[in-house]
Amino acid sequence: xxxxxxxxxxxxxxxxxxxxxxxxxxxxxxxxxxxxxxxxxxxxxxxxxxxxxxxxxxxxxxxxxxxxxxxxxxxxxxxxxxxxxxxxxxxxxxxxxxxxxxxxxxxxxxxxxxxxxxxxxxxxxxxxxxxxxxxxxxxxxxxxxxxxxxxxxxxxxxxxxxxxxxxxxxxxxxxxxxxxxxxxxxxxxxxx
Amino acid sequence: xxxxxxxxxxxxxxxxxxxxxxxxxxxxxxxxxxxxxxxxxxxxxxxxxxxxxxxxxxxxxxxxxxxxxxxxxxxxxxxxxxxxxxxxxxxxxxxxxxxxxxxxxxxxxxxxxxxxxxxxxxxxxxxxxxxxxxxxxxxxxxxxxxxxxxxxxxxxxxxxxxxxxxxxxxxxxxxxxxxxxxxxxxxxxxxxxxxxxxxxxxxxxxxxxxxxxxxxxxxxxxxxxxxxxxxx
Amino acid sequence: xxxxxxxxxxxxxxxxxxxxxxxxxxxxxxxxxxxxxxxxxxxxxxxxxxxxxxxxxxxxxxxxxxxxxxxxxxxxxxxxxxxxxxxxxxxxxxxxxxxxxxxxxxxxxxxxxxxxxxxxxxxxxxxxxxxxxxxxxxxxxxxxxxxxxxxxxxxxxxxxxxxxxxxxxxxxxxxxxxxxxxxxxxxxxxxxxxxxxxxxxxxxxxxxxxxxxxxxxxxxxxxxxxxxxxxxxxxxxxxxxxxxxxxxxxxxxxxxxxxxxxxxxxxxxxxxxxxxxxxxxxxxxxxxxxxxxxxxxxxxxxxxxxxxxxxxxxxxxxxxxxxxxxxxxxxxxxxxxxxxxxxxxxxxxxxxxxxxxxxxxxxxxxxxxxxxxxxxxxxxxxxxxxxxxxxxxxxxxxxxxxxxxxxxxxxxxxxxxxxxxxxxxxxxxxxxxxxxxxxxxxxxxxxxxxxxxxxxxxxxxxxx
Numbered sequence: 067x068x069x070x071x072x073x074x075x076x077x078x079x080x081x082x083x084x085x086x087x088x089x090x091x092x093x094x095x096x097x098x099x100x101x102x103x104x105x106x107x108x109x110x111x112x113x114x115x116x117x118x119x120x121x122x123x124x125x126x127x128x129x130x131x132x133x134x135x136x137x138x139x140x141x142x143x144x145x146x147x148x149x150x151x152x153x154x155x156x157x158x159x160x161x162x163x164x165x166x167x168x169x170x171x172x173x174x175x176x177x178x179x180x181x182x183x184x185x186x187x188x189x190x191x192x193x194x195x196x197x198x199x200x201x202x203x204x205x206x207x208x209x210x211x212x213x214x215x216x217x218x219x220x221x222x223x224x225x226x227x228x229x230x231x232x233x234x235x236x237x238x239x240x241x242x243x244x245x246x247x248x249x250x251x252x253x254x255x256x257x258x
Numbered sequence: 259x260x261x262x263x264x265x266x267x268x269x270x271x272x273x274x275x276x277x278x279x280x281x282x283x284x285x286x287x288x289x290x291x292x293x294x295x296x297x298x299x300x301x302x303x304x305x306x307x308x309x310x311x312x313x314x315x316x317x318x319x320x321x322x323x324x325x326x327x328x329x330x331x332x333x334x335x336x337x338x339x340x341x342x343x344x345x346x347x348x349x350x351x352x353x354x355x356x357x358x359x360x361x362x363x364x365x366x367x368x369x370x371x372x373x374x375x376x377x378x379x380x381x382x383x384x385x386x387x388x389x390x391x392x393x394x395x396x397x398x399x400x401x402x403x404x405x406x407x408x409x410x411x412x413x414x415x416x417x418x419x420x421x422x423x424x425x426x427x428x429x430x431x432x433x434x435x436x437x438x439x440x441x442x443x444x445x446x447x448x449x450x451x452x453x454x455x456x457x458x459x460x461x462x463x464x465x466x467x468x469x470x471x472x473x474x475x476x477x478x479x480x481x482x483x484x485x486x487x488x489x490x
Numbered sequence: 491x492x493x494x495x496x497x498x499x500x501x502x503x504x505x506x507x508x509x510x511x512x513x514x515x516x517x518x519x520x521x522x523x524x525x526x527x528x529x530x531x532x533x534x535x536x537x538x539x540x541x542x543x544x545x546x547x548x549x550x551x552x553x554x555x556x557x558x559x560x561x562x563x564x565x566x567x568x569x570x571x572x573x574x575x576x577x578x579x580x581x582x583x584x585x586x587x588x589x590x591x592x593x594x595x596x597x598x599x600x601x602x603x604x605x606x607x608x609x610x611x612x613x614x615x616x617x618x619x620x621x622x623x624x625x626x627x628x629x630x631x632x633x634x635x636x637x638x639x640x641x642x643x644x645x646x647x648x649x650x651x652x653x654x655x656x657x658x659x660x661x662x663x664x665x666x667x668x669x670x671x672x673x674x675x676x677x678x679x680x681x682x683x684x685x686x687x688x689x690x691x692x693x694x695x696x697x698x699x700x701x702x703x704x705x706x707x708x709x710x711x712x713x714x715x716x717x718x719x720x721x722x723x724x725x726x727x728x729x730x731x732x733x734x735x736x737x738x739x740x741x742x743x744x745x746x747x748x749x750x751x752x753x754x755x756x757x758x759x760x761x762x763x764x765x766x767x768x769x770x771x772x773x774x775x776x777x778x779x780x781x782x783x784x785x786x787x788x789x790x791x792x793x794x795x796x797x798x799x800x801x802x803x804x805x806x807x808x809x810x811x812x813x814x815x816x817x818x819x820x821x822x823x824x825x826x827x828x829x830x831x832x833x834x835x836x837x838x839x840x841x842x843x844x845x846x847x848x849x850x851x852x853x854x855x856x857x858x859x860x861x862x863x864x865x866x867x868x869x870x871x872x873x874x875x876x877x878x879x880x881x882x883x884x885x886x887x888x889x890x891x892x893x894x895x896x897x898x899x900x901x902x903x904x905x906x907x908x909x910x911x912x913x914x915x916x917x918x919x920x921x922x923x924x925x926x927x928x929x930x931x932x933x934x935x936x937x938x939x940x941x942x943x944x945x946x947x948x949x950x951x952x953x954x
Contacts (some may be wrong), residue, residue: 234642426854
């Protein structure tokens with residue numbers, strides 16, 4: 067017996083016996099402008115957020131070589147592209163993960179515990195590298211949420227994050243500073 | 259069309275020239291105006307303070323007094339908003355008088371289709387949007403259109419024309435320190451335009467702004483839109 | 491009615507309203523914000539329609555709240571989480587303490603949450619010997635300064651770099667610096683250690699999704715993510731009004747919150763938490779607890795006229811639009827929830843009389859209503875609250891008498907004319923300085939002309 071639960075639900079139910087005015091009804095016109103070229107849109111958004119796109123395998127090699135301690139999500143794709151990790155998530159200076167989807171509308175990368183090796187690996191390391199494939203690109207958030215539901219509805223992972231650029235804060239005099247707590251750098255490499 | 263003049267209590271007592279100017283312009287445009295002398299106050303001070311029973315009684319009075327008018331015109335955005343937007347809530351329904359009450363510039367532009375009233379006012383002028391006119395009556399373009407057609411008038415926009423001057427009725431005396439700060443910010447915006455005059459549809463706003471200007475002896479004057487339009 | 495709270499408000503407002511440096515800082519910040527938001531809105535094909543959609547989503551949820559609460563709870567439980575229903579702030583605090591005791595918690599990391607402010611959680615934790623650390627940079631700064639957050643979205647809007655550097659030097663022994671980046675890195679390094687050694691992470695929740703049993707968390711820094719990823723217990727405290735029906739609703743609400751809150755397309759991290767770590771997952775807390783908080787919300791829910799105040803998504807736009815707020819700042823309100831939304835909901839709390847002045851501390855300009863992304867009728871609710879205050883006789887006998895007298899005069903043209911004449915004489919004698927002191931202390935009051943409009947008309951129309 068849960069007294070508090072019953073009390074609250076009872077109060078809610080009783081409260082709703084009074085009618086509230088409906089607000090102005092929305093129209094069926096689209097809320098967001100259509101996205102004609104998702105790849106271009108994603109690139110523009112991601113770069114404007116100070117995300118770094120690693121253009122090819124050579125650049126990737128140079129990028130990774132800049133880090134001594136690398137943690138990965140241990141997935142097949144990451145192993146193939148990057149190789150084995152040599153550090154744990156807490157000590158690494160680079161964390162490498164996959165992702166679920168890329169969202170062109172906002173230049174976002176969607177990760178989950180299942181696509182990115184848990185919760186911490188995509189937020190604790192000072193630099194986060196995402197290995198993605200072009201087929202993971204979707205136009206807008208509406209499509210992304212629909213696809214996530216299709217993929218995970220039977221058994222959702224316990225955590226997901228929509229990552230839109232590196233960590234940032236403007237708390238101090240509205241001056242933008244990167245890397246407040248999460249990664250200061252966010253990089254993306256297309257494996258295909 | 260018989261147009262009744264609704265002259266708010268504070269304009270009747272403190273700024274009668276505003277009402278006279280409005281009547282003059284309307285007559286110049288061949289509008290048949292009359293003034294029901296029994297009118298007193300729209301009840302907004304009571305309404306805004308929370309005395310809705312009293313406000314309701316005054317609303318009923320207004321509706322009776324102006325029942326026969328084809329249109330009611332007032333040189334006050336805030337009193338017009340009270341009648342058009344809030345009387346229906348008080349009275350439970352709109353009436354002829356409440357739906358046909360208009361602010362002066364609104365009446366000229368939207369109902370008479372006039373933007374040039376043959377006025378002349380060769381001064382540099384900036385326009386302050388009264389909150390009620392702007393947000394309750396949705397008047398932003400209309401007063402500016404009228405000003406742009408005044409001969410010799412140079413209209414400059416201030417930054418933050420839409421920011422409240424700080425009057426707010428009894429707010430100005432209940433929380434005078436906040437009201438004063440808002441007044442100061444508004445005057446600062448006005449000063450930055452280099453204008454000699456600040457104009458508004460609402461004399462209550464102008465009274466607030468003028469109060470600051472006069473106490474500090476600043477070389478800027480306030481003038482109502484009606485008085486500008488009546489100038490020749 | 492003059493309460494001690496009103497007197498305090500008047501004192502604080504007087505000080506802040508006259509503080510030109512404070513005014514300059516706040517208004518500069520708001521200026522930056524306004525530019526960002528104007529830009530952010532251009533991402534919408536139709537901003538007004540977006541607001542209507544969001545209002546409809548919240549209307550649907552709030553007006554069927556019992557159903558959605560039950561659905562949410564069911565899904566959280568199915569996914570291995572726990573749900574606690576807290577009728578009061580005290581119940582919520584007590585439950586957190588119980589959980590902390592049960593799990594041997596000595597250190598808590600917290601992400602920004604107005605709800606935890608509302609229930610005064612930190613004080614309770616500290617009193618129980620549990621070290622609770624605010625991890626949002628602005629909140630962290632407030633915590634070590636011993637101040638309450640200044641604004642829903644930007645807690646240290648009122649501080650300069652120099653203020654913060656000073657604080658870090660005094661409290662953390664950090665070297666003085668003029669660089670915002672260096673200041674942020676000082677906090678980052680200190681807090682990183684805390685994240686890794688904390689026993690419990692406490693967050694709020696921006697939304698609670700009924701059909702998946704998830705909490706949604708919106709942030710830019712990553713401290714919420716670290717708070718729900720590293721410690722072994724995660725507690726999320728949310729007001730019951732945070733519910734939304736479906737995951738898909740976030741495709742609108744996330745961008746809307748970002749656009750109105752900061753002018754961004756999306757904040758850096760928008761996360762969804764549905765439960766504790768699963769067997770197939772690499773990490774995460776062992777336990778996930780959601781605390782559903784009432785604390786007066788059902789009272790506001792019962793007010794059909796003002797129920798839409800519960801639609802609030804805590805974006806802070808109304809604060810930034812409010813000219814009162816931009817002149818007196820957040821602390822002067824004395825409440826957890828400040829600005830227009832604060833003045834709307836605070837009078838619905840049990841000590842309504844104490845806060846009955848807040849709805850009056852507004853010129854009713856309506857800028858708040860104009861910017862609210864979920865179309866709450868904010869400034870009209872201030873009027874409703876004023877009416878309620880009078881109905882409950884929170885006005886003093888003097889004010890009541892004055893309004894009765896004024897009303898009596900206004901009901902008859904003859905009485906009006908007599909009263910007006912008396913006023914006219916008094917003011918032409920220069921008595922404004924006595925009668926209208928709150929005005930004339932700093933502003934001139936107009937001297938009425940001899941002849942009123944009605945006198946003029948009577949005189950000239952007779953001739954015409």
